[in-house]
Amino acid sequence: MRARGMLFTAILTGVGVVLLVQTLYLAPGSRLAPLWVILPTLALLILELVLEGTALPDRAFRALHGDTLRGTAERVELRLRLHVSGDRRRPRRSRELRLTLWGALLLALVYTVGFLAAVPLYLAPYLRVEAHVAWSKTLVITMLTAGFFYLVFGVLLNVPFPPALVG
Amino acid sequence: MILASALEGLQILLAWPNILYPVAGTLLAMVFSFLPGIGGVTLMALAVPWTFSWDPLPTVLLFGALVGGGTFMGSVTSILFNIPGTAPNAATMLDGYPLAQQGEARTAIACSATASALGSTVGIILLVAFIPVIRRVLLLFGPLEFLLLAIWGLATIALVSRRAVLKGLIAAGLGLMVGFVGMDPRTAELRYALGSEYLVDGVSVIPVFLGLFGLAEMMELYVSRRERISSQSDVDAAAGSTRAGVLAVLKNPGLFARSSVLGTMIGMVPGIGGTVASFVAYGQAAHGAKDGKFGEGDIRGVLAPEAANDAKDGGSLLPVLAFGIPGSEGTVLLLAALTLHGIVPGPELLQDQLTLVFVLIWSLFFSNWLTSVLGLATAGHFSRLTLVPAQIIVPIITLLVVLAALAYRGSMGDLLLAVGFGVLGYAMKVHGWPRVSFVIALVLAALFETNLHLTLRLHELDRLSLLDRPISLALFALLAATMVWPVINRALQRRRGVSS
Numbered sequence: 001m002r003a004r005g006m007l008f009t010a011i012l013t014g015v016g017v018v019l020l021v022q023t024l025y026l027a028p029g030s031r032l033a034p035l036w037v038i039l040p041t042l043a044l045l046i047l048e049l050v051l052e053g054t055a056l057p058d059r060a061f062r063a064l065h066g067d068t069l070r071g072t073a074e075r076v077e078l079r080l081r082l083h084v085s086g087d088r089r090r091p092r093r094s095r096e097l098r099l100t101l102w103g104a105l106l107l108a109l110v111y112t113v114g115f116l117a118a119v120p121l122y123l124a125p126y127l128r129v130e131a132h133v134a135w136s137k138t139l140v141i142t143m144l145t146a147g148f149f150y151l152v153f154g155v156l157l158n159v160p161f162p163p164a165l166v167g
Numbered sequence: 168m169i170l171a172s173a174l175e176g177l178q179i180l181l182a183w184p185n186i187l188y189p190v191a192g193t194l195l196a197m198v199f200s201f202l203p204g205i206g207g208v209t210l211m212a213l214a215v216p217w218t219f220s221w222d223p224l225p226t227v228l229l230f231g232a233l234v235g236g237g238t239f240m241g242s243v244t245s246i247l248f249n250i251p252g253t254a255p256n257a258a259t260m261l262d263g264y265p266l267a268q269q270g271e272a273r274t275a276i277a278c279s280a281t282a283s284a285l286g287s288t289v290g291i292i293l294l295v296a297f298i299p300v301i302r303r304v305l306l307l308f309g310p311l312e313f314l315l316l317a318i319w320g321l322a323t324i325a326l327v328s329r330r331a332v333l334k335g336l337i338a339a340g341l342g343l344m345v346g347f348v349g350m351d352p353r354t355a356e357l358r359y360a361l362g363s364e365y366l367v368d369g370v371s372v373i374p375v376f377l378g379l380f381g382l383a384e385m386m387e388l389y390v391s392r393r394e395r396i397s398s399q400s401d402v403d404a405a406a407g408s409t410r411a412g413v414l415a416v417l418k419n420p421g422l423f424a425r426s427s428v429l430g431t432m433i434g435m436v437p438g439i440g441g442t443v444a445s446f447v448a449y450g451q452a453a454h455g456a457k458d459g460k461f462g463e464g465d466i467r468g469v470l471a472p473e474a475a476n477d478a479k480d481g482g483s484l485l486p487v488l489a490f491g492i493p494g495s496e497g498t499v500l501l502l503a504a505l506t507l508h509g510i511v512p513g514p515e516l517l518q519d520q521l522t523l524v525f526v527l528i529w530s531l532f533f534s535n536w537l538t539s540v541l542g543l544a545t546a547g548h549f550s551r552l553t554l555v556p557a558q559i560i561v562p563i564i565t566l567l568v569v570l571a572a573l574a575y576r577g578s579m580g581d582l583l584l585a586v587g588f589g590v591l592g593y594a595m596k597v598h599g600w601p602r603v604s605f606v607i608a609l610v611l612a613a614l615f616e617t618n619l620h621l622t623l624r625l626h627e628l629d630r631l632s633l634l635d636r637p638i639s640l641a642l643f644a645l646l647a648a649t650m651v652w653p654v655i656n657r658a659l660q661r662r663r664g665v666s667s
Contacts, residue, residue, distance in 0.1 A: 016341075030358060099389050115569065153570065
């Protein structure tokens with residue numbers, strides 16, 4: 001988990017560098033406020049990356065929070081959390097992968113058939129395959145949800161959804 | 168004269184069948200604002216053509232209720248599902264949702280309802296008090312005051328992210344940078360738009376809130392395999408207490424008063440809006456708290472933004488009625504409805520048609536209280552939604568978030584933006600980055616940058632005299648106190664620790 005945390009900070013640092021480069025290409029009038037913001041942000045990002053990389057968070061934590069009883073308790077809690085989440089890393093990663101696939105399916109459905117048609121096409125397989133809900137319950141929940149969305153947002157409010165690829 | 172008009176306005180509101188308009192308007196606004204992404208503004212837009220053939224009086228009664236009725240219900244979805252009903256309710260999510268996770272949803276909803284009703288009352292009282300001096304009050308606010316207000320809001324970031332100050336400051340910097348995306352307010356140069364037409368107008372806060380909080384929370388709920396939103400499984404234990412929610416407001420009169428006055432004052436200033444009001448109120452609440460765990464389920468984190476958000480309704484009516492200057496989408500539609508019926512805002516309206524103005528004010532007052540009373544009565548039922556099994560609630564709430572993003576402007580870009588910020592929000596949550604710092608900075612970015620440019624320009628022209636601006640001096644003092652107080656407080660605590 002700590003390595004993933006560092007990777008996330010590194011990605012943010014990369015984004016910060018890109019933003020700085022883009023800011024330098026702006027006209028002087030347009031870059032005033034962004035430059036005031038991105039320079040210290042980038043400096044702090046690098047500091048955070050160094051702190052995470054050199055196992056300094058403990059000392060930094062003390063500097064930021066003081067060596068108080070609460071600070072010590074929070075450090076212990078933080079370590080415990082890191083330890084626990086480290087143990088659960090593998091199942092977490094596989095859950096994240098499954099979540100990505102379900103998310104991609106929903107986006108693809110919304111893009112191709114439109115939101116209102118995507119609701120039953122996404123909800124029924126999710127409830128049956130992912131949540132292992134009984135067939136009868138799956139059908140009832142899907143019909144109620146899809147019916148509610150269709151009647152309220154499609155018919156009553158006539159919400160202007162973006163056009164779908166099909167239909 | 169004001170008292171007589173106020174009494175006459177109240178009599179008109181309570182007369183049969185006039186009372187039906189605010190009741191119907193309030194109920195409709197409650198339903199619409201409970202639907203994420205739709206909100207009371209959509210209902211107002213739909214209501215403008217309905218009222219074409221109506222007389223001015225029912226129109227005023229209906230629109231007063233639509234303005235007031237939509238504010239509270241957005242907080243219910245914020246508390247239960249971490250999805251803001253409307254943008255100003257986003258600040259309520261920061262502590263409301265953690266409270267729901269701890270099995271205190273009913274307490275949070277009751278606190279929100281009470282703060283909303285009392286906050287709107289403060290807003291309306293200040294509105295009536297300011298009617299005679301509104302012109303002088305509005306002229307006290309200029310670019311320097313707005314800039315200081317934005318800096319004050321930003322200064323609270325370190326305080327709301329006290330468990331990870333460094334990460335909080337970085338998140339705030341990135342939030343400001345996201346707020347700078349789009350056309351530069353002064354030069355019209357396109358910044359960080361990545362060649363996309365969608366980003367020309369900047370990043371809209373609604374898809375960001377939906378992703379950063381709503382989607383991210385559903386992702387975490389799925390990945391963590393928690394069984395339900397609430398950590399409590401027993402129905403009674405999970406419900407929390409309505410009484411505790413009401414008492415939370417009554418036990419914090421200072422915080423309530425500060426937040427309500429702040430909300431009214433920000434509401435009075437055109438163009439700032441309720442989102443800034445609720446986030447600034449949240450920041451000052453976190454600043455004032457010595458023992459609170461803001462962001463982890465502190466009831467004061469619900470009280471402050473809700474009081475400010477509802478108090479702002481009263482304040483935002485002032486510039487509309489006195490000058491015809493709307494400060495938000497809601498007041499734009501209110502103004503449209505009024506002018507369509509020949510009610511032209513301005514000093515004449517406040518002099519010649521003061522009774523009609525009070526009908527509008529009473530309608531707003533009535534709808535705010537009606538929503539809160541209904542909210543208190545139904546808080547227990549709503550809070551049971553946090554007990555629905557996660558395997559069922561995750562796909563349904565995800566679909567609601569997708570719907571809200573698509574319905575907002577009918578754009579696929581909003582959905583993609585919400586998904587992008589959902590992934591970012593999930594990563595921030597997992598790795599302990601405070602999302603609140605990011606959103607406060609994002610909300611304040613435009614206010615900060617526009618007024619920074621204007622202030623610098625006025626300074627160049629030598630038209631900025633600080634000593635002539637009492638509000639600026641007061642804001643400077645407030646800013647200095649915000650910066651210095653934590654240092655003094657820590658020194659005092661250490662001293663007490665040593666002596667004990």
